[in-house]
Amino acid sequence: MKKIIALALALVMVFALAACGKDTKTSNVNSLAVCVGSEPDTIDPALNSAVDGATYLVHLFSGLAKWKMDDSGKFEIVPDAAKELVEGVKNEDGTVTYTYTLRDGLKWSDGKDVTAADFEFAWNRAASAELGADYGYMFEVVDGYNEISEADAEGNPVNPDAKLNVKAVDEKTLEVTLYNEVSYWDELLAFPVYFPVREDVVSNEAWATDPKTYVCNGAYTLSAWDHNSLITLKKNEHYVDNEEITMETLKFYLSDDANNQLSNFKNGEWQLIDDVPTNEISSLKTSNPDEFVVAGQIGTYYVCWNVNEDILPADLGLTGAEAEKARAEIRNATALLYDRNYIVDEIGQAGQVPASSFVAMGMTNPDGTEFYKTAGDSKDYDGYYDVSAEATTSNFDKAIEILKKYYKYDEASKKFTNFPTLTYLYNTNEGHKAIGEYLQSAMANIGITMNLENQEWNTFLQTRKNGDFSVARNGWLADYNDPICFLDMWVTASGNNDVQFGKGAHAGVKAYSLDLTKYGYDVKVENGTWAETYDVLISTIKSCTDNEKRYEMMHLAEDMLMSTGCIVPLYFYTDIYMISKTVDGFFSNPLGYKYFMYTTVK
């Protein structure tokens, strides 16, 4: 008997000893332990399309330009590998050429020189259909991209040998020609997909998965990658601004579990976490006010309608353009039923901002004012609806008045009786579900039945893309600070055109008008289709070199988009994270990339 007890005790001791094994806390102030996401799909600058991936990449690579936060907390784009961010020179055919000179002393992490040819190679690689990079389209402004991306019906490239109009004139000079002047060009240069890579390095397809083959040119080198658990970056001795880098080692722990991240933050092991459990948000705001950060993020959470979903009562007898105009009015009326302040305060709880337009907060006009504040034509409020808490009742009344024009309203029960049943589709997630339930109750309140249906993420993407839904949850995050990235996704042929504008029955609906004569273009369409109006407008904007007109036309495009009622913005996204009080010198840019190179730990 004693033996058994002894054995059991021994076991308990073994476990207890193992428990106090090695101490994992980072006591060394030369290193920072953070978590910005789980195992990244890739840290190849051309292939990455994730925000966490971009965070690793801005530490590992140095492009022609980079993001910087000045002392007042304002962001600017400053030269990095380039000596200066030059102005473009206009060519006779309207294209614009930029000539950059690389700084002296630029080296790869293996000691070789960084040359202009590395940029030329990297950009062509990233833009090629062959690589199939998510962000290949970020090169669409560069002359030659149209030839590269042109594909036949099967998707095979029409010009397999096409190249971008970018040339390494000599070792230090890079010349690039754009189709036309692009106001956000400098910002693109700071985007990871524009970072250089070396041909001999990336010829090994697995180069970006192993520290031994990972050659980069930024502030850090990839020192170790313990897949699924830890990425370690060490200061790059070959980096030209090596002395400005204050943090020796960065440890990026890989986790996608918000609860797990929070426990590691709370017990002091990690100094920054990029995710917190939604149900902890309100308590963290009060318990850790200095460490819980709500940062702006350029993105919109919205509801999208399928433009082809017929919601008119059968006995109305409207067809074609008239029917579409009626549907647009109805959809816009339902957008007034939702109390966005409730969604933000009670469900989101992460400092989101009620949205009254599709182009998100954070996008600016050329004069620096917020784009959304000058959207819409009302003088009383910003954007397309009044989303203030006081307007809830008047919005509701207005919606009822409009809907009464089309549906039978039972005054006694204050409900509509013949509104067709809808289905709201969202991807399986507690937060999306809560919002769906709120929307459902707001609709049920006036007699509209809206069933909820959730699908697993990948299935959901496919269903939404195919247009097999009536109403669906949607969201969009900007890639750069220019409203066009919210607007060009709605052209007929866009892969992100979930609303199905210009597709199916909507292809033949002549309900739209466009007049660009006052901007000096010979474009005037009355009662045209989506393709004849919106698509034309977007391509005109893309080739417009007058920034002021360009922005006016972008406002026009958003007006057109919002008039369809198919896009119902709910709130503007925010980026929440927690950073330890002991860390100084950290910043996060408007796209959500986190910068740790200039940090110090108290």
Place this chain on the structure above:
Amino acid sequence: MNSKTLFYILKRIVLALVTVWIVITITFFVMRAIPGGPFLGEKAISASAQAALEKKYGLDKPLHEQYFTYLGDVVTKFDFGPSLKQRGRMVIDIIADGMKTSAKLGVISAVAALIVGVVLGAFAALRRNKLVDKVIMVITTAFVSMPSFIIGSLMLALFSVKLGLLPANGTTAAGLILPIITLALYPMSYITRLTRSSMLDVLGQDYIRTAKAKGVSGTKVIFGHALKNSLIPVITYFGPMLAYIVTGSLVVEQIYAVPGIGRAFVSSITNRDYPMIMGTTIVLATLIVIMNLVSDILYKVVDPRINLE
């Protein structure tokens, strides 16, 4: 080992191969029937990029052709192909990475469950209806009826968040302690109960009484006769236990963010990373099939009365 046993083992191996082949076939076609695809994302890629990628990975060919190519690669070259999501990495490397952690987690859990379970079970049986026995039974009943995600979350909240004793993420050695305990509790409790009842059963047998009557010491009766014989049901539980540990690790690895094969499996499905889904399924299925085979053979070794046919 006689020829009959050998023949039986051979037959079982052939059956095991057939089972794995059926699993491969079903998984391959079911997986491709799920809507969605590996190159879908919040932001759509261009049609030309989509086509280029499909061509690169052979997804543009007819499904049956892809199936035979895949089967051929796996059988002849043991080649599971590249991951579609983690560009540049081979499935076999990702699985090997995950396996290192999962194997550690699984083996330690299994061994701990066995040792602690048998000891506690025997102890409870010998102290039948005493306080210790009752306490052990209540605790093990609780653990048998509590799913691992509840135990896991509770332990995470208690030991890691509240008390700060152990790390919450399973990326370090210390971080594996909680996942191991979580994973081991259910089989441990089950084995405890199994050993207890089987031990009680054996202790009531005539030969035990005979042994005692002959004056054999208490320790010898317990270890030499009772315990050995009462372990037969425990060995039969070996196969199901490993199956539990393999499937249980899917949940436990998720809770503690353990970078194992279970997590890789779950995320490969959400990502529609086809070669990765196939690879992990084949590895896990093979593992379960082998374990069941081993436990059947062990069964025979422990109890020669059992006829394998």
